Amino acid sequence: MRQSLPALLTKRALLLLYGFFALFPLIWMVVMSLKSQEEVLTTGFIFKPTFENYVTVATGSDYSRAFVNNLIVSIGAVLLSLIVGIPAAYALARMRFKGKENIAFTFLSFRFAPELFVILPLFIIYQRLGLIGTYYGLIWVYQLITLPLIIWVLRGFFEDIPRELDEAAQIDGCTWGQVFVRVMLPLVRPGLVSAGLMSFIFAWNAFTFPLLLGGDTQTSTVAILAYISSTTVNYGQVATAATISILPSVILALFVQKHLVRGLSFGAVKG
Amino acid sequence: MTTRMTSEALLREQHMRQRRADRFRPYLILAPAFLLTIGILIPFFFAVYLSFTDISLRSPNYDLVGVTNYVQMFTNPDFWHAVSVTLRYALWTTGIELVLGLGVALLLNEDSRFTTVMRLLLTFPLMVAPVIATLIWQLMTSPSVGIVANWLRALGLGDFQWGAATGSAMFSVVIIDVWVYTPFVIILVLAGLRSLPADPYEAASIDGARPITMFLRLTLPMIMPFLLIALIFRLMLSLQEFGIIFALTKGGPGDTLVGMSLYGYQQGFQFYDLAKSIPVMFILYLVVYLAANVLINSWRRAQTHAAGE
Numbered sequence: 001m002r003q004s005l006p007a008l009l010t011k012r013a014l015l016l017l018y019g020f021f022a023l024f025p026l027i028w029m030v031v032m033s034l035k036s037q038e039e040v041l042t043t044g045f046i047f048k049p050t051f052e053n054y055v056t057v058a059t060g061s062d063y064s065r066a067f068v069n070n071l072i073v074s075i076g077a078v079l080l081s082l083i084v085g086i087p088a089a090y091a092l093a094r095m096r097f098k099g100k101e102n103i104a105f106t107f108l109s110f111r112f113a114p115e116l117f118v119i120l121p122l123f124i125i126y127q128r129l130g131l132i133g134t135y136y137g138l139i140w141v142y143q144l145i146t147l148p149l150i151i152w153v154l155r156g157f158f159e160d161i162p163r164e165l166d167e168a169a170q171i172d173g174c175t176w177g178q179v180f181v182r183v184m185l186p187l188v189r190p191g192l193v194s195a196g197l198m199s200f201i202f203a204w205n206a207f208t209f210p211l212l213l214g215g216d217t218q219t220s221t222v223a224i225l226a227y228i229s230s231t232t233v234n235y236g237q238v239a240t241a242a243t244i245s246i247l248p249s250v251i252l253a254l255f256v257q258k259h260l261v262r263g264l265s266f267g268a269v270k271g
Numbered sequence: 272m273t274t275r276m277t278s279e280a281l282l283r284e285q286h287m288r289q290r291r292a293d294r295f296r297p298y299l300i301l302a303p304a305f306l307l308t309i310g311i312l313i314p315f316f317f318a319v320y321l322s323f324t325d326i327s328l329r330s331p332n333y334d335l336v337g338v339t340n341y342v343q344m345f346t347n348p349d350f351w352h353a354v355s356v357t358l359r360y361a362l363w364t365t366g367i368e369l370v371l372g373l374g375v376a377l378l379l380n381e382d383s384r385f386t387t388v389m390r391l392l393l394t395f396p397l398m399v400a401p402v403i404a405t406l407i408w409q410l411m412t413s414p415s416v417g418i419v420a421n422w423l424r425a426l427g428l429g430d431f432q433w434g435a436a437t438g439s440a441m442f443s444v445v446i447i448d449v450w451v452y453t454p455f456v457i458i459l460v461l462a463g464l465r466s467l468p469a470d471p472y473e474a475a476s477i478d479g480a481r482p483i484t485m486f487l488r489l490t491l492p493m494i495m496p497f498l499l500i501a502l503i504f505r506l507m508l509s510l511q512e513f514g515i516i517f518a519l520t521k522g523g524p525g526d527t528l529v530g531m532s533l534y535g536y537q538q539g540f541q542f543y544d545l546a547k548s549i550p551v552m553f554i555l556y557l558v559v560y561l562a563a564n565v566l567i568n569s570w571r572r573a574q575t576h577a578a579g580e
Contacts, residue, residue, distance in 0.1 A: 015378045015389060018371075022393050025407045025450065028418060032410060043418045080307070088304040097297040103305075110308060112559055113315070114511040116535050117552035120545055121314035121321060123328075143307050151304065176296070205400035207514040212540065221400045225518060228406055235416045242403050242410075249398040257391065261462040264455060265500050268570075269462055 026246075032239035040236045053240035063241050066223035070245075072135055073210070073219060074203040077142035078150075078196055085150035086192070090180055092151065093158035094166070104155070108266065111148040115208040118144065126213055133215025141209050146199035149266060153198070153259075156267035157191030158184065194256045198263035201249040220245045322550045328543035340550045349526070349534065350551065357530035357555070359441065360516075361509040364448040368505055369498065371449065372456025379457065380464040390461070397454040404451045405518040408443075434520045440527045447515050456501045463497030464490070493577050499570040503563060510559050531555045 003011075032040055034049040057063050091097075092104050122141065123132075131137030161184060169179045185192075210219040218226075224245060227238045253260070261269050322340055326333035344350050375393070379386050396404065411419040412433045423431050433443040467490065475485050513532040516522060522529035522537065529537065531551055539548030 011378050012385065015375070015386075018375050018378075019389060019393065022396050022450065022454070025404075025411060026395060026399075028411055029407050032416075040416055043416060043421050084303040084307055087300045091297045091300040095297040095300075097294070100297075103301060107304070107308070109560075109563075110311065112507045112563055114532065114552055114555050114559060116511075116513065116532050116539070117318060117549070117556050118311060118314060120535070120539050120549050120552060121318040122311070123539075124326075124545075125314055125317075140307070140310065144311055147304060147308060201398060205398075205403075207400060207402045207518075211517075212536075221402050221514075224403060224406060228409060235410060235413070238406065239410055242406055245403055246399050249400075250395055253394060253398045254391075257394075260394065261458055264458060265504070268500050269459060269497060 029239050029242055029246075032236055033243045035236055037234065037236055040239075053236045054244075057237055057240045057244065061237075062218075063220065063223055063227070063244075066218045066220045067244065069135075069217050070204060070210075070219035070221070073138045073142060073217075074200055074206075076135060076139040077146045077203045078200045080139060081143060081146040081150045081199060082192070082196055085147055086154060086185075087180075089151045089154035090158055090184060093155045094184075104151070107148050107151050110144045111266070113144070115144075116212075119208065119212050123212065132213060133217045135217065138210060138214055138217065138219075141213055142203050142206065145202050145206055145209075149199045149202065149263065150195050152266040153195040153263055154188065154191060156262065156270060157188045157195075160270075161187050191259065194259035194263060197252045197256045198259075201252055204249050318549050319553060321545060322553055324546060326545045328539070328545060333546075336546075340546050344547070344550050344554075349529075352526060353529055353531045353534035353551065356441075356528060357510060357532070360445065360448075360512060360528075360530055361506060363441070363445045364452070364509045364512075365502065365505045367445070367449050368453045368456050369502060372453045372501065373460050373498065375453070376457045376460035376464060379461055393457060394454050396451050397458075399451060401447070401451050401512075401514040402518045405447050405515050408447050408450070409519070412443075435524060437524050437527050440520060440524060444515050444519055444528060447519070448509065448512065451515075452505060452509075456505065459497050459501045460494060463494035467493055495573040496570060496577050499566065499573055503566045503570065506566070507559055507563055510562070511555060 031045065031047075033053055034051070035047050036050050036052060039047045088107075092100060118141070126132045126137055129137075131140070165187075166179045166183055169183045170176075174182065205221065206219070207221045210217075210222050214222060220241070224238070224241050227233065227241055256263060321333075323335055323337060324333040325336045325339075379390055379393075399407075411417050414420050420429075423429055432439055434440050471489050472485060475489060480488075511532050512530070513536065516528045516530065516533055517536070520528055522533040532555070535548045535551040535555070537548075538544045538551065
């Protein structure tokens, strides 16, 4: 359908307007992070870029510790979810058994349970078990974030594989385990990578769990709050900490563009 | 003769064993995932039980007190205030995100280099942790270093106080939520728009249908499943939003932004009164659960409807 020039220009203008709203905060954050402490106060666009904030945040602060904590917990949570989630997704996609849909929905419902409702009793249990402030404790509770996503997205990818393929392999005498490892796993590998990366992004951005169950093991989302609420707040450093913290998820998002819709909707929409 | 009988019996037994293994295998495969999350399920039931006790974080002992906590909660105006904050927050954010997201998705639904680049860039805010998004907005609106504060001064709106004033606090958290999550709606709706068949549109334009009619009669019903998925996810999560409000004002000024999650947090972790906190979160859970069920059913209906059945 051809459109008139004014119509096209209006559309572009509206898009640019929303684009400004969506992207300016990010641009401004990066600009602030590159400013020296004096220039931050001028709110101008012309300045001499410096990396001094990055050096300070990376070396002289607790923030780098929190960044590493977040990496350990998020990667740990995703790996654990993959180990138990891949076979579970396969079973939910391919095998016939009683209560299948109920089990699948139970996993999904974890995602929608209010986090605080889970945290309150878990806090007592974690206190007794000594899990508060440990990597294990956080990795465990993060399963509520990463496992439903991995199971549901991968289930969809397994279902996409034509049944003839595993049936042919079974006729050739493969056991279900061989079918799973030799036929299915290689075929879902792209989906596996996307699901893993997506769940990493969600784990990386988690806040309520690490705030209340993390104890001294702060993740970057929690530690950054200490920055802005301190009395001697250094705005350049806050912007730098924010930039560093956003970078991993934005970069990973570039790699999952193809399966973004699927990941975001837990497989409900096959984009 | 006898040897043949035994081998047949053996075969049959082997077959039976095989079938039994087949029947139990799915559960065995699912067991690890389930055991991991059962650790979370137990606290869930434990929490419901605790809501009928007088447990607090101050002492390790607690007694059953029946429905006292619930009676106290339902007769407490603070609880109803929290319900109202939660509902207003959820309806404002979800409503704005759906309308704005649908609009932007329609604008993006054409093939050009400009829209291809925009489609990629506009997903970025969604990758930002809500807490960090809040921080960025604080940097922009700070009276001392904020560039938006500067712009507002130039427009004569220099005394706009964002999260610090009762009148604008809700607006401030809603705009941050909209900033983060509108891309979510855009992505889903765009997927719907790209899956639309061309034929009905050609038929309609031959019949001389106006664009607005085509949108209402063709596009909207066909992308309804996608819109509903976006609605389900946004509503479920905005009803329990905690991070943005916590990071911006901790519920303030006063109790302006103390929704159910914040209320539960304050009772539990500031006043150590778990017995008051858990019932609030339990009610929130029930609301989310019921809303999800209703919406998922209408999504299933919309899906068959959109498929033309």
